[in-house]
Amino acid sequence: MDEDRESDAALFEKYRPRKFHLHSPLTLGFPIGVMILFVITGIFGPALAPYDATEIDLINRLAETGFQANGSWDHALGTDDLGRDVLSRLLNGARLSLFIVVVIIPLSTLIGGLVGLFAAWIGGWTSRLLMGLVDLQMALPGILLAVLFASIFGPSLRNVVIVLVIFLWSSQARIVRSEALALSETDFVLAARTIGCTDARIMFRHILPNLLNTIVILATLNVATVIIAEAGLSYLGVGVDQQTISWGKMISEGRDVLSIAWWLVTIPGIAIITVSLAGNLFGDWLRDALDPRLRHAR
Amino acid sequence: MTSKLWAAIVMRFMRAILTIFVVITLVFFLSRAIGDPVSFYAPIDSTQEEIDFLKNKLGFDRPLIVQYGDFLYKAVQLDFGKSFTASRPAWDVVTERLQATVELGVSALIIGIVIGVPLGVVAAVRRGGIVDFSSRVIALLGQAVPNFWLGLILIFLVSVKLGWLPTGGRGDFQQLILPAVTLGTFPAAAIMRFTRSSMLEALQQDYIRTARSKGLTQRVVIMKHALRNSLLPVVTLMGLQVAGILSGSIIIETVFAWPGLGRLIIQAIIGTDFNIIQAAVFMTTIWIVFANLIVDISYMFLDPRIRTGGGSV
Numbered sequence: 079m080d081e082d083r084e085s086d087a088a089l090f091e092k093y094r095p096r097k098f099h100l101h102s103p104l105t106l107g108f109p110i111g112v113m114i115l116f117v118i119t120g121i122f123g124p125a126l127a128p129y130d131a132t133e134i135d136l137i138n139r140l141a142e143t144g145f146q147a148n149g150s151w152d153h154a155l156g157t158d159d160l161g162r163d164v165l166s167r168l169l170n171g172a173r174l175s176l177f178i179v180v181v182i183i184p185l186s187t188l189i190g191g192l193v194g195l196f197a198a199w200i201g202g203w204t205s206r207l208l209m210g211l212v213d214l215q216m217a218l219p220g221i222l223l224a225v226l227f228a229s230i231f232g233p234s235l236r237n238v239v240i241v242l243v244i245f246l247w248s249s250q251a252r253i254v255r256s257e258a259l260a261l262s263e264t265d266f267v268l269a270a271r272t273i274g275c276t277d278a279r280i281m282f283r284h285i286l287p288n289l290l291n292t293i294v295i296l297a298t299l300n301v302a303t304v305i306i307a308e309a310g311l312s313y314l315g316v317g318v319d320q321q322t323i324s325w326g327k328m329i330s331e332g333r334d335v336l337s338i339a340w341w342l343v344t345i346p347g348i349a350i351i352t353v354s355l356a357g358n359l360f361g362d363w364l365r366d367a368l369d370p371r372l373r374h375a376r
Numbered sequence: 377m378t379s380k381l382w383a384a385i386v387m388r389f390m391r392a393i394l395t396i397f398v399v400i401t402l403v404f405f406l407s408r409a410i411g412d413p414v415s416f417y418a419p420i421d422s423t424q425e426e427i428d429f430l431k432n433k434l435g436f437d438r439p440l441i442v443q444y445g446d447f448l449y450k451a452v453q454l455d456f457g458k459s460f461t462a463s464r465p466a467w468d469v470v471t472e473r474l475q476a477t478v479e480l481g482v483s484a485l486i487i488g489i490v491i492g493v494p495l496g497v498v499a500a501v502r503r504g505g506i507v508d509f510s511s512r513v514i515a516l517l518g519q520a521v522p523n524f525w526l527g528l529i530l531i532f533l534v535s536v537k538l539g540w541l542p543t544g545g546r547g548d549f550q551q552l553i554l555p556a557v558t559l560g561t562f563p564a565a566a567i568m569r570f571t572r573s574s575m576l577e578a579l580q581q582d583y584i585r586t587a588r589s590k591g592l593t594q595r596v597v598i599m600k601h602a603l604r605n606s607l608l609p610v611v612t613l614m615g616l617q618v619a620g621i622l623s624g625s626i627i628i629e630t631v632f633a634w635p636g637l638g639r640l641i642i643q644a645i646i647g648t649d650f651n652i653i654q655a656a657v658f659m660t661t662i663w664i665v666f667a668n669l670i671v672d673i674s675y676m677f678l679d680p681r682i683r684t685g686g687g688s689v
Contacts, residue, residue, distance in 0.1 A: 210391055210394070210395070213391060213392075213395050213665075213668065214395050214398055214399065216619060216664070216668065217395050217396070217399055217619075217661050217664050217665050217668070218399055218402075218657075218661065219619070219622060219623030219626065219660065219664070220623060221623050221626045221627065222623070222626070222641060222657065222660070225641070225642060225645050226403070226406050226407070226645060229645050229646070229648070230406065230409045302519065302520055306520075306522045309522050309524075309525075310522060310524055310627050313522075313524055313627070314627060314630060314642065326522075329522075329524070329525055329528070333528060336528060336531070336532050336536070337532065337536045340532050343525065343528050343529070343532070344529065347521075347522065347525040347528075347529070350520075350521075350522055350525065351517070351520050351521050351522075351525075354519075354520035354521075355516065355517065355520035357520075358516060358519055358520055359516065362516075
């Protein structure tokens with residue numbers, strides 16, 4: 079019975095904030111390294127690709143990767159059902175994914191942040207209206223909207239961007255608004271009000287800087303969401319158009335020959351996982367580093 | 377319950393109804409933009425006269441607003457017309473497929489809870505330990521892996537290579553395992569992380585110290601006090617997962633050829649079967665809105681700040 083009652087010292091030791099294994103320099107290095115690699119690949123990849131990614135070569139279809147017994151290093155990552163080089167397609171897909179991230183995340187963050195901030199500032203029924211819009215958003219699964227869009231306008235990159243921005247801004251707006259409201263009830267805002275600061279000044283000079291942390295963290299964590307979402311849409315055939323190369327499309331193309339050419343599905347998947355993981359790790363690290371409140375709760 | 381709380385609940389409920397209304401309106405008009413409904417009823421070699429006649433008979437030549445009003449009137453009676461492809465009432469087709477999706481969704485949620493909650497609790501109690509570390513790694517991975525890819529890989533490994541489980545379809549329990557596990561990984565990761573942080577917060581509260589100083593054993597302290605208080609937010613998290621599971625099931629059902637609502641919607645959109653699209657979206661929306669409603673109402677009970685709604689700086 080006595081063993082169950084730990085002393086104060088033991089409890090203190092048990093619950094003091096620990097250095098997290100997941101946040102040592104090594105695990106910060108990995109996400110940053112991957113993200114740099116991702117950006118470089120996205121920009122220069124297609125130029126560095128060994129083959130033309132759309133070149134069909136039926137003689138060499140379904141070639142194995144260089145790592146496998148029957149493969150050769152001519153096609154380091156093998157070829158797909160039409161003989162197209164997987165490595166080259168992977169590099170081109172990186173460009174698309176980079177584009178998706180670089181365009182959609184800032185756009186949706188900006189829209190979501192502004193709407194959330196505005197809703198928090200103006201209050202009243204306008205705020206309710208805006209949040210009602212957000213609810214609407216969340217009631218329709220993004221995929222549904224995407225499929226509908228694609229049926230009307232045909233799959234295209236533009237539609238993917240529109241759909242994903244719509245998909246993302248609402249959750250941003252909601253969180254920004256509730257954070258802004260929470261912040262507005264803190265002591266320092268009260269103090270600012272007491273000395274006569276106007277609402278606008280409070281909003282921009284006091285609340286916004288604190289909000290930026292949350293916004294940036296959310297944006298980083300959305301990288302994985304956006305890449306996976308685009309992959310999913312392209313897998314279903316309602317993402318990018320026929321011409322564009324996407325990791326998600328590569329997976330759907332590989333599905334039919336899964337049992338005989340499993341690497342066609344595995345390799346693009348690993349690419350997606352790596353970039354998403356890097357984004358999430360970095361976002362987590364940011365969250366722990368920037369938010370003093372959470373430092374002790376984890 | 378105060379009258380203020382009642383008012384807030386009723387407001388929230390009204391908003392839910394409004395949301396459903398707006399969504400089906402959107403879908404009605406959007407799906408009309410996909411194609412001309414008459415083309416489904418008219419055989420290919422119809423003359424313009426025959427087409428016009430059909431149009432008139434079926435009411436497609438009426439102003440769109442009138443068609444919309446008619447649609448709404450029938451919709452509240454759950455009459456969505458007949459499916460073009462199945463020639464049965466659309467609503468019946470939807471309810472059948474709903475069962476399949478619910479089966480899948482509930483199984484996935486159960487898997488998420490059964491894996492997520494215990495792992496989260498152990499990770500919090502033995503913080504910094506091996507369970508904590510490894511489950512956080514797995515949770516991180518779980519949120520970085522596209523679930524349709526995971527499904528395909530599982531199919532390859534478990535069905536094709538090992539031959540343990542079938543690749544798809546619905547029938548025996550065995551066919552449920554792979555899709556449910558695939559769909560359940562994301563909720564499992566989210567629930568695990570949330571349980572862990574919720575539990576950690578609960579464990580640092582004063583009442584835990586009080587319980588310990590009363591001389592209660594470690595186990596009693598955890599199970600009876602910390603757990604109960606940390607579970608409430610987790611329950612609300614599960615409500616939020618419902619929407620995610622429903623949209624996740626759309627793609628998982630496609631991967632595993634599971635005859636559910638999600639797959640039905642995709643097929644209906646591709647086949648431009650309006651009545652099914654409308655009926656199915658109506659059904660999906662009701663579920664999601666309902667789940668969000670429950671979550672929001674329980675928040676109202678928990679957090680007094682939100683009860684008044686629409687605060688300002």
